[in-house]
Amino acid sequence: MKSKLLTYTYLSICFLFIQKGSAQKNNNDFFEDSTWSVLAPLILSPDGQWAVVGKKFNDNPKPNQVFFINTATKKKKDLTHFSNFYKSLLNNGLVIGNIKKDLAIFSLNQNDSLIIKDIKKFDTSKDHNLLYYINSNNELLITKLNEALPRTKLKLLIKGINKYYLSPDSNTIIALNKKNELLYIDLKKFTYNKLLTIDAKIAYFKWNINQDGFVFKSDNKIHIVDLLTNHVNSIAIPDSGEIENLKLSFFMNNDLYFSYQINTSQVIKESDFVDIWQGNSKLLVHSNFKPKFEKVYKSFIYQNHNKKLIQLDRNIDKDYINIGIPGYLLSYNYFKDQEFNTYFPPIEYSLYDIQKKENVLSLASVNQKPFYPSVSGKYILYATNYNKSKWEILNISTLQKHTFNVDQPNIGGLLPIWSSDSETIIYPQYGNLYSYNIKSNKTIKLTKFKQKDSAVIGKIINTKSIPSFSKYIDTNSPVYLTINQDQKKYLYIYDQHKVKPVYNTDKHLSFNKTHNRSSSDDGTTHIFTIEDYNLPTKILSIQDKKISTLIESDIDKDLYSWRKRLDFTFFDKLNKKLHGYLFYPKNYNPKKKYPMIVQIYDLGLHSPYNEFSIPVPVASNSGFNSSLLTENDFFVLRAQTYVTEEGPGVSAVDCVTAAVNKSLEVEPSIDKDNLGLIGHSFGGYKAAAVSVLSNMFKASVAGAGAYDFIGGFMFRYSYYRKMPDWFMAENSQFNMGVKFSEDPEKYYRNSPILNAHKTQTAMLLFTGLQDENVNWENTRKMFIALKREQKPVIALFYKDIVHGISNIEPKENHDLSKRVLDWFDYHLQGKTNIPWIKKGLDYNTYSISPL
Template sequence: MNKNLNLYIILLVIICALHSLKAQDNNDSINEKSFWNTVIPTKLSPDGKWAIISQTDNTSSKSNKTYFVNTKTKEKKEFSHLDHFYDYFLDDGLFIAKDNGKIIVHTLNHNDSLVISNIKNFDVSKQNQLLIYLNNEFDVSIMQLNEKLNRNKIILTKSNIQSFYLSKNSKHLILLSKDNKILHVNLSDFSIKKITSIDYSIEKLQWNIQQDAFLIKSNKNKFKLVDLNTYNISEIKIPFPEKTSAIDISFFSNNDLFISFNEITNQPIPETQYIDIWQTNSKHLIPSSFSLKYITLQKAFVYKTAENILTQLDTSNDTNYLNIGVPGFLLSFNPYLKQDFSTSNAIIDYHLFDIKKLKNIALLTTTTSKVFSLSKDNKHLLYPKTSDDAQWEILSFETLKKTPIIKGKSEKVNLTPIWSKDSKSIIYASNSILKIFNIEDKKIREIGEFIKANQGQKIYLINNKQKENNSQFLNLKSPLYFYVNSQTDNRIYIYEKDNLQHIYETDNIINLQTNFNNPYSDKANAVLFSIENYNLPPKILILQGRKIKELINSPIDPDLYSWRKKVEFTYSDKHKVTLHGSLLYPKDYNPNKKYPMIVNVYDLTFSNSLNYFTTPLPVASHSGFNPTLLSEKGYFVLQAQTYVSEEGATISAIDCTVNAVEKALIVEHAIDKENLGIIGHSFGGYKSAAIITGTDIFKAAIAGAGLYDILGQFNFAYSYMRLMPDWYRTEKVQLNFNQKYSENPEKYYKNSPLLNAYKINTPILLWTGLEDINVPWKNTQKMFLALKREKKPVIALFYNKIAHNLSRQKNEAKANIDLTYRIIDWFDYHLKNNKDIQWIENGLNLNKYSKSYL
């Protein structure tokens, strides 16, 4: 009895201890999240006095905290409970947030809020600090905002309103009453005038270029043009058929209109329900949905407002038109005529079309891009002359003469040309020199030189560019800010008073969230940005004028990352091309010990560069690859540049990578040359598999989502992502064969990982996502089968509902964590001789067999 009791007590103690350990593990995992919070510069207020800073724990793609930081005092206020305020960040510390049918007006300067409930819709005039909102009782109100909320004033309230429309310049407000009256509110004096009454629903209201007139399209395809200067109403009678698609309506600068649409006739094409036919001369290869289709007729018109004349344009032979806003002219083009699928976008001839003469009068450019920039005075058109943007020219609408400004050849464009606001100049950079082209005398002035940028990098303009009618304009009388990321250092420059100077220099990476929000304040002449590197978490700074001030640091304990060490070195291939390697050291590095090394390959540039600060959280991995986690696990991590030579991607990758490893072994003697691994994803996945067809220096390899079958799954494959044949991606782009298969089949064979898989001796882990249409997952299946046929050591992972990449996104996080651990397992098994990893041991042991239950 005592023995049983003692046994029971021992078991109870063990269970409690295990439970305590599990709880401790859970607590550690929870706390681990809070260890790795990093900050991101999100937005700067128009007056530059407050900045929005996001904080993420790096376990998901979303921010876990949001702060407003005073750029002068550094006072920090948390508003993580609110959302949808990025578009409504105003002067004087005011912002407006949406929250479940409510709008919240908050003043940061006075820490006060105003809540307005039962809101149906709202908009904000940033220029006038006006809040316009429509409640559920169909009352529209205009409130003048003040940083002291008790001074907010309702300027106007109008009842019985079903919808409203604010012009982009915030000068006009259009109201539609429930009894279908259209009212105009002049926001300069808040006067109201009835324009007209309608007997239909408004399907679309579209403002003109000057924002002083608008077009109404009804649900019955009726069109009315309203001029707010004269209150003249023009009814445009367009012969709209019963069924249409692809309706496009745009204004010219004189309020003329361009209208185009496809007329869907009643004439069916029965065979579209059961057959899809591709032909030798097909210029448009889109897989059929096998739904019944009807003959479609393309139609295009120009409506001349002053004369009330509608002119139909010729759309035969697939002629399309592009409205650039200049009265009397269009650009005409045929999108199919020169399509040969040799580029990602079709090569197109763009002609200047004279509307009065109804004919083309000049060929402007042959290019794959639709980049046409009109000067603010409508007198000149700026456009690239070639598809590579190496040559640019200007067309004068007064003389119809063309003037080249960038002639290509020895000029490399670093900054795309942009118009000045006064239409007198064009600013651009080529060969890392800032230049200004004068429209009147046709002369180019060199303003100053930027630091030489990396290959593939550009000079970036920070300023918020004014946009009108698809063109961008810069005020050259105000300061302009630029930044350049180079291999050695990164700089911010200022252009002011016809002079270019660099005002900030760092060896850290400079980040500006220009793609998402505005990091620049015109009023305050300020720039919000962050800096970081492999052992410096993101730190947010603000540049005001020429002064830099630190705002906020990422709240990470330095003990977690201060041990990190990285060494940069150069090496060369057999063609004497200089390349760069970055070597990250293992944690607790001891120069007297030996450590395995993992080599990461891609191309000349890396999206997951070791120069950035990364966290060791598995969910924060870049498609399973986490250099920080690997270094914490005791690995050297080498990121080695490769490129594509004339011999091909495989041949050059082998040469570059072997030379990189040899140089790394000279730089650091603690690297164990007997335990080397290689890893890559996408183009890096291709190269990782390709490299081990030509060398046995690696004991383990991992290749993710690679294009191994460059003939069957790439060169002679159809891309369901790009909706076109994929051969341009082998002949150009990354693989860059510069030849068709028929012109050099031997080159294709030598550079195909699939056709050379039989040469591989290195154990390789393959992985892909089953929803990958960028590099179809069949590539991985074929590579696996080629290796299995030769009984080579290989395991393939096929992730369900995963596309080309894995990240912290909710639908990808689980797979990303799983892959991260499997990558560590794979290298531990082969490079650290940890043979207790059963999924690998059972999968590679030819003395056993396995069955797939998937």
């Protein structure tokens, strides 16, 4: 049915010119003081004209103030009262969001605005400058926006609409009316027509890759809709009963793959009162003791061109992955090689030919699913080993492979990536960037770093994607990437198949401060941040290959300009080069002695050593706050550690001892008799291990560590990971390299709890009672082991905390950070008039604490 175009009315719309708004105060007491703040990029407009920046007092998780900044003129507008705009920041300065319950439209370039009242839901299309919304009368209105707001026009009104479904690119919309009719709206002609009437609620809805069709489940039917032809095909699911774990995904040619499982009527006896774990089981999941049934596993291919449904052979240990390439799936057995030695088991993937219904080629045995189709769908790019250092390109038509090596990627580092023409891949190798052309079979070295440069390819900034399947770079526009070299970070541009440097800094450079868009659609404008221990976050922009400052912090420079850091290298007994970062106390006097706190984790330091730290308790990271400690007359040493063949605890002692000795050598003002140690998670384990295996530290703080290394870690079942935790001890961060039976003495030597009786260090322990990552019982057991030997110990158990404590838990974070400072003040600064510590450590008296 065609709609009649209704005349656009301004009855519910009033124009409102809004000048610079005043910031609303945050009701949370922890985040009211504006003395210290953090600037955070929130989003960039699609055309790169406007950047949105949040100002967060005391590192508030939510911005206290919101500024819209013109990237060319750097002029800013304070729109703190404005919200819910992240998906509706459009081109030409148009932005739509909420002011309280009302819908607000701002034309930033024209300095104009309008308000629409009584709105239940809204969305926008940046490509067509359209606003979609449902009002309180259940009317769907589609409005054509204009930078000159008085020219904004209502293009379509449809009554009786319950909801709508918007495609991911926001350019296609399907509406559901009160008659349960699905309507397809033509956004070029602003008309609509009925697709079909449904008998039940829509339980699942998914768009195809090209967003010109969709699939949904209603009752016991799957409906596939082709919007190019307006054809609807309905498939009755050939099973009765409740469907579980329904998965639907499209191929690049709009064929559909779907799978599900269903309970039979056959009850598994005794499942309601006993849970049986078998020694040869490949699946260890604890029971909820509800009645269980035998399951049937089904999967199908719906071929769009001939409307044919093909059923595949599927069971619990034979499954498939759709990677988008028509005619093919990946088949695998999840359980075949599951030995619980890694979090993700090694899985052997094979290329499955749908027409032949058989595997035609074995691809790789890897522990995750890094299979990336080319944009053309003619090739697959994938890793072939555990650490993703070996890759292959498979030609689907010939089944020929090209194999190549890459640098082992760091977390967030660069993986091989397709170009938009499907002819080239970009990848890192031996500290340089290379391109490989599939057609010419030629490899080109794009950068010229030497081995001594120690270059590490970071990440590509502006990638595009085939939804759900693969990322690629558009070679028709400039591409930016980061490269780490020694202590500097470089920004390079890849353009016209050449790589050139455009920016470098010794500060902490990041494109990760926003989870929203940070690059314009055409790839010419980007926003990023730099900061350092003595430089608050500064937001910079790239426009037309030129870099400029967008906004700087307004924190009083006198508050942090005194900060000093000394960087040095040190060597463990195996002569491995490690880094230490020594932060100086605020009122440093070289003639005085100061206590020092050492913070440890691993080779990577949490948080980065060159991140700007705010000296307020609520901004701490699980109790650690370097600037809060230096403001209170402590040296702070952040030192790298790593795991050797001796084990994580013993090697931590060696690394920390070397780091402390080197710091005493380079800075005589450190008081070697008043040293403290702090760590969380893996760092918490190490802090406890060093505390019991050496007498270097007078006081330590250890959080959420695996102190019961054998019983509470090696032989623990993890409800968090739903598997035994022995891989965490043998192969993960702790990297013992052997199981317990092969070298029990090594486990004994590295167990904090089994060596607790040796300690001379006063230990403050903390954990969250919701922590199943490193189970909180580790902390209680460590406390009991220390208490049994009447060692100085206090343990903190936070009710609602999971594994770490940050600014999103302000009450707990503030409390923990104050107690950490108290702990070190008491033991290292001689400030012994702290009641909660004083009353809890003297074994010659006793306490009966209500807490």
